[in-house]
Amino acid sequence: WVALVGLIAGLVGILFNHFMEWTRRFFAWTRLKPIYLVPLIFMLTVVVGLFSPELLGGGHHLVEHMVVGPISVGMLVFWLIGKLVFTSISYNSGVQGGIFLPVLVLGAISGLLVYHISGLEPVYMVNFILLGMSAVMTAVVRAPIMSIVLVMEMTGSFTHLIMLSFASIIAFIVGEITRTEPI
Secondary structure: OHHHHHHHHHHHHHHHHHHHHHHHHHHHHHOOOHHHHHHHHHHHHHHHHHHOHHHOOOOHHHHHHHHHOOOOHHHHHHHHHHHHHHHHHHHHHOOOOOOHHHHHHHHHHHHHHHHHHHOOOHHHHHHHHHHHHHHHHHHHHOOHHHHHHHHHHHHOOOOOHHHHHHHHHHHHHHHHHOOOOOO
8 A cells, every 4th residue: 555655646746746847837928927917816816715725725724634534535636636736826826835835735635545545444544644745745856865754753753664765765766757857
């Protein structure tokens, strides 16, 4: 299951990198000045906030929501696509915001999707979330050691070191095989 998390998370990471590059090129192509672009992004944010407020912000609340309650696979896929698209648009438009926490959220969602496929007991759910976080971060920035240490710092435990390393190495290899440029 760890290998599958690494593979899926690696694919999500390269998809994120490709979409980031595509939206960057799109905004450069439009040549919209910030005075016009910022209000457009604001209006998009209002619409997204009305229909799916979980997609706004970094996503810490979204991860907490995933851990507490049962989430359907359909909702996870929606959040994955929505977070990927909205983060790319927001970041590349030049408005405030970053990609660090949203990338971790994409990883949490990826890990939880694999957990749903696995059919394992609920006690393992958080492990899948942590593996996904480390693996997507690795695929996006190609810094496996940083990704592993970051997740270990967040948990305050070395318990997951070997499995985080395994998932991150697979995600790293996926990124390298596809020749996707890291962010």
